[in-house]
Amino acid sequence: MNCNDYYDQHNEDKRFELDVFKLEYYRTLDIIERFIPERKCVIYDIAGGTGHYFRYLIEQGHNVTMCDLSPRHVEIARNRYPEKKNRIFTGDARNLPELESNSADVVLNLGAMYHLPDPEDRLDANNESWRLLKPGGMLFNSYCIRNATAYVEGIQDDMYADPGFLLMFKAIRKKGTAPFDKIMQYFYFHTLDEIKKDLKASNFNGYFKIIGIESIGGAVKSFAEKLDNEAEKEKLFNFIRICEEDEALMGFNSHVMGISVKKIKS
Numbered sequence: 001m002n003c004n005d006y007y008d009q010h011n012e013d014k015r016f017e018l019d020v021f022k023l024e025y026y027r028t029l030d031i032i033e034r035f036i037p038e039r040k041c042v043i044y045d046i047a048g049g050t051g052h053y054f055r056y057l058i059e060q061g062h063n064v065t066m067c068d069l070s071p072r073h074v075e076i077a078r079n080r081y082p083e084k085k086n087r088i089f090t091g092d093a094r095n096l097p098e099l100e101s102n103s104a105d106v107v108l109n110l111g112a113m114y115h116l117p118d119p120e121d122r123l124d125a126n127n128e129s130w131r132l133l134k135p136g137g138m139l140f141n142s143y144c145i146r147n148a149t150a151y152v153e154g155i156q157d158d159m160y161a162d163p164g165f166l167l168m169f170k171a172i173r174k175k176g177t178a179p180f181d182k183i184m185q186y187f188y189f190h191t192l193d194e195i196k197k198d199l200k201a202s203n204f205n206g207y208f209k210i211i212g213i214e215s216i217g218g219a220v221k222s223f224a225e226k227l228d229n230e231a232e233k234e235k236l237f238n239f240i241r242i243c244e245e246d247e248a249l250m251g252f253n254s255h256v257m258g259i260s261v262k263k264i265k266s
């Protein structure tokens, strides 16, 4: 399974225009901004896609470098931000020799875990992020969560009685992926226990927390419209923040964020 085949055929660049993904985008920024240090940071965005978070974080004054496995995405980002071209390159989150050890305040891995079904690959990616971080630095990993398709396609897209959807949903619940499905064969959906196990097995050890990205926000009526109005968005996010770490509600998420800290034993 090579996810470049998927991204060569699908328009990932426009994904955030769709309601659920727009909520994912704004909530991801909300989480990052609340948890990163209150100073200008060195940030590596290592599955940066076409550069949406890259652009935003540069505008906030951070020193950001991005890479992505997909040559197509890297080309889009380089063409869009020509003045930042030398900060955008093709790279694999599991092995990034281009980047120095102990050099980043923050590493974002907002995508590679969706495409790494093998725990050994996820361990390599987590340990590579650990290498890049300064002591005390933070890793933000996003994951597709096992019941995501139930919530997004089954409920929000009204597909719950469609036989094809049901087959796909059952397969993902059982194995984390659906090899027969033309889209889902490229994605891996985690259980919460898997995420915890991965992070405990990595050099990050026990120093992590897990936060729901969309959480109950997607169930709020006309949630997407509220994202266009700053005051309404803030009210919605205040509501979500109350229960964003509640394990009982994790199934409401399409994505969850694992935030890990590089602790050095003294």
Ligand SMILES: C[S@@+](CC[C@H](N)C(=O)[O-])C[C@H]1O[C@@H](n2cnc3c(N)ncnc32)[C@H](O)[C@@H]1O
Pocket: 003, 007, 012, 046, 047, 048, 049, 050, 052, 053, 067, 068, 069, 070, 073, 091, 092, 093, 094, 110, 111, 112, 113, 114, 115
């Ligand atoms: C769903 S997109 C998300 C992109 C971006 N972070 C965002 O949220 O808009 C997932 C991205 O992860 C990239 N990716 C997948 N496996 C990767 C890997 N091993 N190393 C680096 N990037 C990877 C894909 O090429 C794709 O651009």
